[in-house]
Structures are given as structure tokens and as C-alpha cells.
Amino acid sequence: xxxxxxxxxDVGMVLAAMRHGNPSIGAMVSxxxxxxxxxxxxxxxxxxxxHYPDMTEKSLQAIVDQAKHRWELLDVVVIHRVGTLKPxxxxxxxxxxxxxRQAAFLACEFVMDYLKTQAPFWKKETSPQGAHWVEAKTSDxxxxxxxxx
Amino acid sequence: MHIKVLYFARIKEAINYSSEDxxxxxxxESITALKHWLAQRGEVWANLFSGQxxxxxxINHNLVDDLATFDDGDEVAFFPPVTGG
Numbered sequence: 130x131x132x133x134x135x136x137x138x139d140v141g142m143v144l145a146a147m148r149h150g151n152p153s154i155g156a157m158v159s160x161x162x163x164x165x166x167x168x169x170x171x172x173x174x175x176x177x178x179x180h181y182p183d184m185t186e187k188s189l190q191a192i193v194d195q196a197k198h199r200w201e202l203l204d205v206v207v208i209h210r211v212g213t214l215k216p217x218x219x220x221x222x223x224x225x226x227x228x229x230r231q232a233a234f235l236a237c238e239f240v241m242d243y244l245k246t247q248a249p250f251w252k253k254e255t256s257p258q259g260a261h262w263v264e265a266k267t268s269d270x271x272x273x274x275x276x277x278x
Numbered sequence: 279m280h281i282k283v284l285y286f287a288r289i290k291e292a293i294n295y296s297s298e299d300x301x302x303x304x305x306x307e308s309i310t311a312l313k314h315w316l317a318q319r320g321e322v323w324a325n326l327f328s329g330q331x332x333x334x335x336x337i338n339h340n341l342v343d344d345l346a347t348f349d350d351g352d353e354v355a356f357f358p359p360v361t362g363g
Contacts, residue, residue: 162363178362179287181355184339209362221363241363247341249355250362251287262288265332265359 130205131189133180135212138222147204147226154203156230158237160223166216168263171256178211178220181249185209192243196225199239200232207240209250239276246273279307279350286357289326289333309335309344312354332359 140161148154164176193205203226210220223240227233252263284297306315317327327333334341336355337348348354 180362181284181286181336181339181357183353184336184355187339188341245363246360248362249286249336249357249360251358252361253287262358263361265361 131186131193131207131209133182133185133189133209133211135210137210137219138208140219140222143206143208143222143224147206147224151203151226153228154226155228156233157224157226158230158233159225160221160237160241161219162221162241164214164216164218164220168254171254171258173216173254173256175213175215175255176218176220177213177253177255178209179251179253180209180211184249188248189244192240192247195243196236196239200227200236202227202232202236205236205240207244209244209248211250242269242272242276245269279304281348281351282353283312284353284355286355288358289356292322292326307349308347309337309342309354312348313344313356327356333357334359 140159144157144159148157164173166173189207193207196202196205206224208222214220223237225233225237246269253260254263279302280299281302282297282299285293290296302315306312313327313333317324333356335344336342337346338353
């Protein structure tokens with residue numbers, strides 16, 4: 130399941146729903162991305178996420194499908210928020226379930242690395258000095274590239 | 279050829295609108311050619327589309343490289359490298 134929403138999400142409820150009635154799950158790995166108060170040495174007041182509505186969920190689903198093709202997974206959930214957020218807010222949740230932990234750990238990191246470089250979201254930060262678009266990081270490209278080596 | 283073009287993030291802000299329907303000359307059928315064509319529109323467009331800035335593209339909601347070509351009725355989007363997550 131992939132979802133783009135403005136509302137917050139409850140990690141505990143998502144995890145509980147995923148394991149409910151699924152005794153074949155032996156491992157569940159989750160990642161939560163948060164808004165930080167400091168980025169590039171500037172204090173962040175708000176973070177606004179823009180996206181490409183017709184493309185976003187399709188792009189996230191394609192990433193999930195690649196992960197499922199690569200590892201034996203039982204389920205993958207991706208929830209990504211858009212709109213205006215503030216430091217400590219949750220931005221993104223990725224949960225992967227599998228029979229054993231290794232596939233779940235690897236797939237969770239794979240989904241995040243691809244999401245960071247392929248899913249059409251753009252962050253704009255506001256600080257007391259004004260607003261600016263967040264620059265893409267080459268370290269994110271490198272993180273994605275290691276999966277193709 | 280008629281296509282729809284969408285713009286996002288700092289590109290949208292620079293030109294002050296988010297989408298348009300354009301009627302292209304016959305020889306403009308790739309992302310590279312479309313960027314070149316848009317860059318002729320004036321200084322703001324030249325700054326965005328003549329190569330100093332990294333501009334990614336999608337055709338019908340799929341990420342593509344600049345050699346990709348589109349057809350009549352397609353939706354082309356231009357945006358900066360993504361920064362979600």
C-alpha cells in the first residue's frame with residue numbers, strides 16, 4: 130500500500146494492522162523520516178512538501194514493486210506526507226514485513242534510497258532568513274547507485 | 279504536435295505558473311529539443327532550460343532522460359532533482 134496524504138500517521142496503528150491475522154510474518158522493519166530543526170546550518174521553522182499528484186503514488190508503487198521483485202517480502206507500506214510541516218513532525222513511513230529479518234532490513238533501506246532519488250517530492254524550507262528550496266544531495270544518488278552495483 | 283507541459287518547485291516559481299498546453303513545431307519531439315525550444319522564450323526561460331540548472335523530466339508520469347521522445351497528447355513535466363523522504 131502506498132499513500133500520499135497531508136494528515137499525520139500513527140506508526141503503532143499501521144504496524145498493528147499489518148501484523149493482524151498474518152502469522153507468517155517473522156520480521157517487520159520500519160523507518161520514519163522526520164523534519165529536523167537544523168539543515169545546512171540554518172534553523173528551520175517550517176518545511177513544505179510539494180509533489181506531482183498524478184505521478185507520485187505510481188512512482189512509489191514502482192519502487193515497492195522493485196523491492197518485492199528483489200527480496201521475498203510479505204508486504205510493504207509507504208506513507209508520505211505533503212503540505213506544510215514543522216520540526217519533529219513525521220514526513221515518511223516505510224514498513225516492510227517478511228519471514229526473516231534480512232530481507233526486511235535491506236528492502237526498507239532500498240525503498241528509502243529509491244524514494245529519495247526518484248519519487249517526485251520537493252522540499253521548501255522556511256527559516257527566519259527566508260524560504261529556500263532544499264538542494265538534492267549527491268550522497269542520496271550514491272546511496273541509490275550502490276543497489277545497482 | 280500538441281502536448282501538455284507541467285512545471286514544479288523552483289521552476290514553477292520562476293515562471294509563475296504550473297501548466298500550459300503548447301503547440302510545437304514538427305522538429306521538437308524530444309526532451310532535449312523541448313528544453314531548447316523553451317529556452318528561446320526569454321531570459322527567465324533561458325536561465326532554467328539552457329543547461330546551467332539540472333532539470334529532470336517525466337513523460338506521462340514516468341521519469342525519462344533527455345533523449346526520450348513524446349507524442350501528440352502526451353504530458354511532459356519538468357522539475358528539479360527530487361528531495362522527498
